[in-house]
Amino acid sequence: AAHPLAPRPVPILEAAGLILAAPLVAQSAAPAADSAAMDGYAVAGPGPWRLTGRRLAGERAPAPALAAGRAVEIATGATVPAGTDAVLPYEDSAVDGGFVTGTPGRPHIRRAGDHGRPGDLLLPAGRPVTPVAVAAALQFGVAEAPVVPRPRVALLITGDEVVLTGSPGPGQVRDVFAPLVDALVVRCGGAPAAARLVPDDRDALRTALRTAGAHVVVVSGASSAGAADHLHAVLDRLGAVWLVDGVACRPGHPQGLAALPDGRWVVSLPGNPGAGLVAALTLLEPLVTALPARREPPPHTAPVTGALRRRPGCTHIVPVTVAGGGPARIVPGAGSAGLRAVAAADALAVIDDTWQPGAPARLLTLP
Ligand SMILES: Nc1nc2c(c(=O)[nH]1)N[C@H]1C(S)=C(S)[C@@H](COP(=O)(O)OP(=O)(O)OC[C@H]3O[C@@H](n4cnc5c(N)ncnc54)[C@H](O)[C@@H]3O)O[C@H]1N2
Numbered sequence: 001a002a003h004p005l006a007p008r009p010v011p012i013l014e015a016a017g018l019i020l021a022a023p024l025v026a027q028s029a030a031p032a033a034d035s036a037a038m039d040g041y042a043v044a045g046p047g048p049w050r051l052t053g054r055r056l057a058g059e060r061a062p063a064p065a066l067a068a069g070r071a072v073e074i075a076t077g078a079t080v081p082a083g084t085d086a087v088l089p090y091e092d093s094a095v096d097g098g099f100v101t102g103t104p105g106r107p108h109i110r111r112a113g114d115h116g117r118p119g120d121l122l123l124p125a126g127r128p129v130t131p132v133a134v135a136a137a138l139q140f141g142v143a144e145a146p147v148v149p150r151p152r153v154a155l156l157i158t159g160d161e162v163v164l165t166g167s168p169g170p171g172q173v174r175d176v177f178a179p180l181v182d183a184l185v186v187r188c189g190g191a192p193a194a195a196r197l198v199p200d201d202r203d204a205l206r207t208a209l210r211t212a213g214a215h216v217v218v219v220s221g222a223s224s225a226g227a228a229d230h231l232h233a234v235l236d237r238l239g240a241v242w243l244v245d246g247v248a249c250r251p252g253h254p255q256g257l258a259a260l261p262d263g264r265w266v267v268s269l270p271g272n273p274g275a276g277l278v279a280a281l282t283l284l285e286p287l288v289t290a291l292p293a294r295r296e297p298p299p300h301t302a303p304v305t306g307a308l309r310r311r312p313g314c315t316h317i318v319p320v321t322v323a324g325g326g327p328a329r330i331v332p333g334a335g336s337a338g339l340r341a342v343a344a345a346d347a348l349a350v351i352d353d354t355w356q357p358g359a360p361a362r363l364l365t366l367p
């Protein structure tokens with residue numbers, strides 16, 4: 001399995017979705033000072049109290065101390081003057097002739113540090129920084145979070161016939177991988193870079209691989225045995241080590257995973273769209289999940305029914321619909337090139353050699 005990337009501090013507002021590499025610790029107290037928990041009157045000593053002023057939230061100057069027998073009108077959240085014994089809510093008090101009367105019950109004062117103090121643990125290492133955790137960090141003066149960063153993922157699209165925009169002309173096809181890979185990378189915690197088109201040329205592919213400044217380089221196409229399929233030769237030239245070089249599955253058998261000597265990963269997606277999608281789910285997604293130290297969701301299995309033409313010794317990865325608690329049903333008509341069946345499906349089912357209709361199979365969630 002891939003090791004997570006090296007941790008580093010990132011600004012707290014950019015940390016949501018990342019995993020803490022070290023505990024998140026409060027830097028300041030909340031509340032920062034003793035403050036009113038109700039709108040009303042801060043009072044000192046026994047009443048009645050002479051009303052001497054008003055204290056609103058946000059005032060920067062420290063309030064003058066409150067002597068016994070005095071009161072100031074105060075807003076929720078405002079710092080209470082030193083000497084305050086209680087805050088009398090408006091609804092429990094009355095003002096007459098410049099004096100406040102009432103019977104203090106609970107003090108209605110939040111003491112400095114009641115919610116937490118500098119050094120208090122907000123979240124332990126290993127937890128994800130959720131939007132709520134970001135909010136809590138802001139409450140406790142945290143500017144940066146020590147996190148495992150997002151891996152950057154670059155997509156190199158090979159194929160002289162492929163166009164990235166507009167309608168394809170004669171002999172051309174419109175790229176399908178940029179939106180698929182982007183969505184998948186984002187959902188598992190990576191940061192996608194803009195996709196680049198690379199001509200079917202060995203030197204161009206080598207240069208593109210050498211200069212792709214990313215943790216993971218995804219290459220679509222060029223995976224197979226054709227005259228223009230240069231990926232194997234180029235990666236061998238670059239000194240890459242193949243960790244997966246073909247998988248006994250349909251579609252997607254020419255998929256691959258390689259490690260470059262500088263530590264970058266290369267994921268090879270077969271050019272056939274259905275095959276590339278399978279490879280993105282089975283190789284790219286687990287890799288991009290591991291690099292930011294995310295946990296893979298527990299495998300989801302369900303009984304699967306339907307008909308399947310099978311090739312012995314080979315795992316089949318087929319689109320299924322999942323409705324209303326019943327078994328998952330194989331969507332007919334799927335292949336390695338067309339995406340119509342898979343677009344109408346809820347998941348891909350991983351059907352191994354031993355499967356019989358109705359038996360459980362692992363489901364992969366489609367992007
Ligand atoms: N002699 C053999 N030929 C093939 C084998 C084999 O084992 N021996 N395997 C077949 C299988 S299975 C697959 S899958 C493909 C994989 O091909 P490549 O990864 O080399 O991809 P290409 O040849 O460039 O393209 C295949 C197909 O996909 C279309 N394509 C490519 N890129 C895109 C894109 N970005 N968006 C949409 N469509 C794309 C391309 O036009 C071709 O139609 O090899 C088989 N051949």
Ligand code: MOO
Pocket residue numbers: 249250251252253254270272275276336337
């Ligand atoms: O396995 Mo290919 O990858 O069937 O289309």
